[in-house]
Amino acid sequence: MNPRLLLLEDDAVSAAFLCEALAGLPAQVDHAPDLDSARRLAGPEHAAWLFDARLPDGHASDLLVELRARGLQAPALALTAEHDPRALRRLEACGFQQALAKPVSATALLAAVRRAVSMSVDAWDDEAARRALGGDDASVQALRALFLRELPGQLGLLRDACRRGDTAIAQEHLHRLKASCGFVGAGRLLAEVRALSAQPEDGATLDRLQARAAELLVR
Incomplete structure (x- = not known):
């Protein structure tokens, strides 16, 4: 909604x-x-x-x-x-x-x-994830575990692309993150991914995205 x-x-x-x-x-x-x-x-x-x-x-x-x-x-x-x-x-x-x-x-x-x-959005949106995965809670948990294992590597590639000013590559990584955040219901992180996609050259926005990702990784 x-x-x-x-x-x-x-x-x-x-x-x-x-x-x-x-x-x-x-x-x-x-x-x-x-x-x-x-x-x-x-x-x-x-x-x-x-x-x-x-x-x-x-x-x-x-x-x-x-x-x-x-x-x-x-x-x-x-x-x-x-x-x-x-x-x-x-x-x-x-x-x-x-x-x-x-x-x-x-x-x-x-x-x-x-x-x-x-x-104002929960870190994990369980309802959105269930809708994306046909209501299968086991699939939600399995996909989230995979998402969290791959997230640090994705963030590193995104950070490197942004810092060297390679907007095209940064947008590719952001596009993949949008899709994966949507599947697992990572609502707060998805909001930051969208914000960075709108202005990939903004270092403060990149920092906020990384902070949101850290919230998920320490849980």
Whole structure:
């Protein structure tokens, strides 16, 4: 099922661009044009929130505090017209997973949202794996064991390709990882694989992918 997102954005043009870009995840987007609407819409069904930092009726960081006090724990991203790194760090210090400076490209937006969504997904999605393998639990466990044995070698080849700037080879390894993650239900790792596929030159995204893989390997 496609993730459900909450977008808080008062500017109609920006909201239209963001909604269209987020549909490329694909995702279902609930749009709130102001803080009050976002308060009403926010719920546990959202996989992530994307909030414009400054709105006519207040600041998104205050809303984030309110929603956390209600027990809602969706990962939150901030959008801001500020480009000063100190301003971005201040938003992150307020509890946003990442602050994105406007204008943000669709590629960077989707990569950030995929990372955020991966935080609300279990490391292993047993139902997805069962569906992929016809409901056979024994096959799921056997394939996961094989996946984990081969994962360190796959990561090494991918890391080497990315570091030498060989995008074509990196995409081949990512394509294989997408398929294998889907079969075994490695939901968080799959989100990072997709994010790196969108920007294979980004070292920070590669680091996050390796961190997600490490979570599986130490289990």
